[in-house]
Amino acid sequence: MKTCLVVDDSKVIRKVARHILETLNFRVSEAGDGKEALDACLVSAPDVVLLDWNMPVMSGMDFLRALRVSAVTSRPKVVFCTTENGMAHIRAAIEAGADEYVMKPFDRETLESKLQIVGMA
Amino acid sequence: MISPQLRRPVDAVIPRSTGALQVFAALLEQRTGQLIAANRAWRIETALKPVLRERGLETMDQLAGEILAGVDPRVGDQVVDALLNQESSFFRDTAVLTMVGDIAQNLRLAMPTRNLRIWSAGCSMGQEPLSLAMLFAEQVEASGGRMPDIVATDVSGAAIARAKSGTFTQFEIQRGLPVRRMIRWFDNVGADWVAKPELIRRISFRRMDLVADPLPLGLFDIVLCRNVLMYLSPTLRRQVFDRLARATRPGGLLVLGAGETVIGQTDAFRPSQEHRGLYEATGD
Numbered sequence: 001m002k003t004c005l006v007v008d009d010s011k012v013i014r015k016v017a018r019h020i021l022e023t024l025n026f027r028v029s030e031a032g033d034g035k036e037a038l039d040a041c042l043v044s045a046p047d048v049v050l051l052d053w054n055m056p057v058m059s060g061m062d063f064l065r066a067l068r069v070s071a072v073t074s075r076p077k078v079v080f081c082t083t084e085n086g087m088a089h090i091r092a093a094i095e096a097g098a099d100e101y102v103m104k105p106f107d108r109e110t111l112e113s114k115l116q117i118v119g120m121a
Numbered sequence: 122m123i124s125p126q127l128r129r130p131v132d133a134v135i136p137r138s139t140g141a142l143q144v145f146a147a148l149l150e151q152r153t154g155q156l157i158a159a160n161r162a163w164r165i166e167t168a169l170k171p172v173l174r175e176r177g178l179e180t181m182d183q184l185a186g187e188i189l190a191g192v193d194p195r196v197g198d199q200v201v202d203a204l205l206n207q208e209s210s211f212f213r214d215t216a217v218l219t220m221v222g223d224i225a226q227n228l229r230l231a232m233p234t235r236n237l238r239i240w241s242a243g244c245s246m247g248q249e250p251l252s253l254a255m256l257f258a259e260q261v262e263a264s265g266g267r268m269p270d271i272v273a274t275d276v277s278g279a280a281i282a283r284a285k286s287g288t289f290t291q292f293e294i295q296r297g298l299p300v301r302r303m304i305r306w307f308d309n310v311g312a313d314w315v316a317k318p319e320l321i322r323r324i325s326f327r328r329m330d331l332v333a334d335p336l337p338l339g340l341f342d343i344v345l346c347r348n349v350l351m352y353l354s355p356t357l358r359r360q361v362f363d364r365l366a367r368a369t370r371p372g373g374l375l376v377l378g379a380g381e382t383v384i385g386q387t388d389a390f391r392p393s394q395e396h397r398g399l400y401e402a403t404g405d
């Protein structure tokens with residue numbers, strides 16, 4: 001079973017994402033900000049991280065940069081999942097090492113499609 | 122041959138007393154050959170609600186009445202557009218599209234003097250021809266050679282108009298399209314994503330009914346007709362396969378949707394030995 005870490009400061013979004021991911025056969029864990037997520041990845045790296053942009057404590061972008069510089073944690077596919085839907089944000093995310101990008105609001109098909117693109121569904 | 126009853130007006134096919142749903146189903150069949158499977162009949166009303174609203178009508182019977190009265194030709198188009206299944210996505214069945222890309226690449230480089238010709242038949246809002254155009258443009262950029270000509274047709278005028286505009290909603294653009302290709306080939310305009318003119322320019326879009334309208338001119342090296350023919354009657358489907366074969370170069374390839382086949386349906390194509398899952402024109 002593939003594992004996915006859902007990183008979002010909204011409990012509601014985490015719940016929705018968890019539900020969809022579980023129907024896609026993922027084992028899901030959750031984090032409420034980038035720092036929590038980084039700690040989780042140091043313990044056991046998930047296959048995929050679904051990552052919000054704006055969060056307290058540590059943003060998705062800062063999380064991604066920290067994740068990609070460490071050999072221990074660089075493995076997961078990272079799929080941004082955010083309301084930052086402009087071209088500039090998307091480019092920045094890819095330059096920082098994101099594999100895919102989901103523009104909120106999202107539905108099951110979008111998430112499934114993007115996970116297929118990164119070879120995870 | 123086109124079966125003659127297809128070209129008769131709907132009210133010649135359907136007695137006036139028949140229920141509204143049958144009128145809609147008959148219209149759809151007459152214009153496109155598509156049969157509404159019994160298990161999808163419930164969708165008719167849902168699909169036609171927006172048409173009712175737009176025309177200021179209250180009931181399905183009134184809408185059927187407008188069709189039978191034949192005063193406004195647009196009402197038929199609206200109903201047909203609403204009833205057609207136009208589900209599509211970018212890079213649908215990615216493995217197959219990648220295979221088509223590889224085949225096209227080899228053919229392209231082997232024929233430096235003429236353009237490869239590709240036909241996307243039943244192209245919906247353009248996701249399929251646009252996916253091919255992206256693949257080909259990237260190949261030409263990487264390894265030179267000539268850009269293939271892409272012809273894209275659909276029976277739905279509304280779908281073709283959308284396809285020509287290259288405009289997709291946030292939901293549509295995220296179906297199957299990798300984000301790197303999205304930002305390379307599309308511009309963000311308001312809430313929508315619009316294909317760059319240099320991509321759209323490579324595709325000739327045209328409204329065309331595969332059952333009855335004249336075929337595009339010339340022969341094609343590769344014809345894609347994916348997820349279009351499964352709700353046609355076996356007789357009509359065979360006729361369309363024969364027509365597709367007439368538009369295909371000898372030895373040219375036909376690409377169908379996942380789960381579709383020509384086996385037992387036509388002698389005009391046979392499974393390709395070389396390219397698993399694709400079909401080649403037999404020339405019969």
Ligand SMILES: C[S@@+](CC[C@H](N)C(=O)[O-])C[C@H]1O[C@@H](n2cnc3c(N)ncnc32)[C@H](O)[C@@H]1O
Pocket residue numbers: 152153154155205206207208209210213242243244245246249274275276277280329330331332346347348349378
């Ligand atoms: C389900 S979509 C498939 C789109 C695309 N080929 C794909 O595989 O994603 C089927 C398309 O075929 C078109 N279509 C249905 N009957 C047709 C006909 N008789 N002639 C041309 N197009 C037709 C519909 O309008 C619709 O856009």
